[in-house]
Amino acid sequence: MSDRWVDQLSDYLDGELPANERVALEAHLQTCDDCSEVLDQLRQVVAQARTLGGVPPRRDLWAGIAQRIGATPGRKAAGELAFRPRAPRRWSFSIPQLAAAAIALMTLSGGSVWLLRGPASPGPVATMVPQPTGPVPAINTAVRGAVGGTDSYAQAVADLERVLATGRGQLDSTTVRVIEQNLAAIDRAIAQAQAALKADPSNLYLNSHLAETMRRKLDLLRQAAALASVS
Amino acid sequence: MTELSLEAATLESEQTGRTDPDAVDATLAASGDGTAFERLYRRHISRIYGLARRMITDDDIDEVTQDVFVRAWQKLATFRGESAFGTWLHRLAINVILGRRETLGIRRKRYLDSDAMLELIPARRPGPETALDFESAMARLPDGAREVFVLHDVEGYRHEEIAEMLGLATGTSKSQLHRARMALRQHLDR
Numbered sequence: 001m002s003d004r005w006v007d008q009l010s011d012y013l014d015g016e017l018p019a020n021e022r023v024a025l026e027a028h029l030q031t032c033d034d035c036s037e038v039l040d041q042l043r044q045v046v047a048q049a050r051t052l053g054g055v056p057p058r059r060d061l062w063a064g065i066a067q068r069i070g071a072t073p074g075r076k077a078a079g080e081l082a083f084r085p086r087a088p089r090r091w092s093f094s095i096p097q098l099a100a101a102a103i104a105l106m107t108l109s110g111g112s113v114w115l116l117r118g119p120a121s122p123g124p125v126a127t128m129v130p131q132p133t134g135p136v137p138a139i140n141t142a143v144r145g146a147v148g149g150t151d152s153y154a155q156a157v158a159d160l161e162r163v164l165a166t167g168r169g170q171l172d173s174t175t176v177r178v179i180e181q182n183l184a185a186i187d188r189a190i191a192q193a194q195a196a197l198k199a200d201p202s203n204l205y206l207n208s209h210l211a212e213t214m215r216r217k218l219d220l221l222r223q224a225a226a227l228a229s230v231s
Numbered sequence: 232m233t234e235l236s237l238e239a240a241t242l243e244s245e246q247t248g249r250t251d252p253d254a255v256d257a258t259l260a261a262s263g264d265g266t267a268f269e270r271l272y273r274r275h276i277s278r279i280y281g282l283a284r285r286m287i288t289d290d291d292i293d294e295v296t297q298d299v300f301v302r303a304w305q306k307l308a309t310f311r312g313e314s315a316f317g318t319w320l321h322r323l324a325i326n327v328i329l330g331r332r333e334t335l336g337i338r339r340k341r342y343l344d345s346d347a348m349l350e351l352i353p354a355r356r357p358g359p360e361t362a363l364d365f366e367s368a369m370a371r372l373p374d375g376a377r378e379v380f381v382l383h384d385v386e387g388y389r390h391e392e393i394a395e396m397l398g399l400a401t402g403t404s405k406s407q408l409h410r411a412r413m414a415l416r417q418h419l420d421r
Contacts, residue, residue: 052285054278056277056280
């Protein structure tokens with residue numbers, strides 16, 4: 001047994017030894033019991049390491065974490081804490097954003113034929129005719145993928161709200177309140193964007209931003225409904 | 232069936248029990264729901280605490296573990312669901328732990344001259360009074376060898392990932408791992 005061979009054993013074990021060196025080492029192992037024994041021991045070390053799982057702390061660390069992230073003692077059951085949620089996310093648009101994407105509003109409001117044809121198809125929106133077989137610009141694909149048409153979007157929101165309403169009783173009051181706060185914030189953002197689009201109906205950036213905001217609403221509803229179903 | 236109807240249908244199927252509770256709670260926690268975040272804490276505390284305990288050897292493991300979850304709470308908005316929440320949290324934990332170690336100035340020749348320190352680990356002897364268990368032997372490895380060993384053999388990271396995390400050459404990561412294994416083979420539970 002020499003350092004030359006021993007030093008290669010871990011790489012050999014991990015399959016990281018170059019082919020020529022692997023062949024040479026395997027030939028050596030055929031004749032060296034000491035190296036073979038070390039290899040077997042290293043293999044056991046790796047196997048033992050993989051059995052090491054999680055380790056629970058000796059004391060519950062949650063109270064300290066809750067305190068640091070803004071929790072305050074509440075009136076819940078002993079050991080639980082009520083939360084002071086972080087400030088809700090800002091759902092607002094800058095002027096440049098508000099200046100960019102009117103097309104989405106049209107798509108999402110049912111009068112969005114312009115979007116289906118793309119920005120390269122100028123003309124009065126109200127007179128445009130859908131051309132489902134023609135090429136569709138990427139932005140339009142993204143918007144449709146994000147929120148679908150008005151009818152399907154409204155239907156999906158309604159479906160999810162119904163699922164959430166059914167399972168609402170399974171959620172604790174804090175969770176329900178947070179969900180409602182966020183839905184309200186998203187609805188305000190959607191209304192903001194839609195109002196801005198009325199002023200600038202050809203703004204592509206705002207188009208995508210509105211679509212993203214509506215998708216966020218769908219996502220939140222979907223997650224909340226799913227949570228209600230598993231709680 | 233429209234895409235959104237399909238989505239609603241998918242939700243119905245998710246209600247049968249295939250929902251990822253981490254994804255749901257991460258979304259709610261990112262919106263400020265501390266109760267959801269506590270559920271995430273309960274599900275992941277053992278793995279994160281175990282990682283911290285094996286990566287650092289001082290008495291601040293509880294505090295570092297709390298730092299991990301506080302940092303996770305602060306960074307939840309950056310979790311996009313591209314990987315599992317547990318994977319995201321674990322990587323964040325490693326960053327916090329390594330950052331903490333740097334703050335404390337615990338570099339002390341981690342990757343240099345560690346052979347001598349490895350020799351200081353007593354060999355396992357027969358009899359419970361002198362035997363070191365495997366975890367204790369790990370804790371007595373030099374910092375550099377222990378970190379690489381934990382990340383590779385316990386946590387399953389690749390050498391390339393470890394080298395990036397620790398700011399090492401890949402070859403150094405490999406050599407540290409081999410040294411750690413050679414030292415620990417004397418402490419196998421038999």
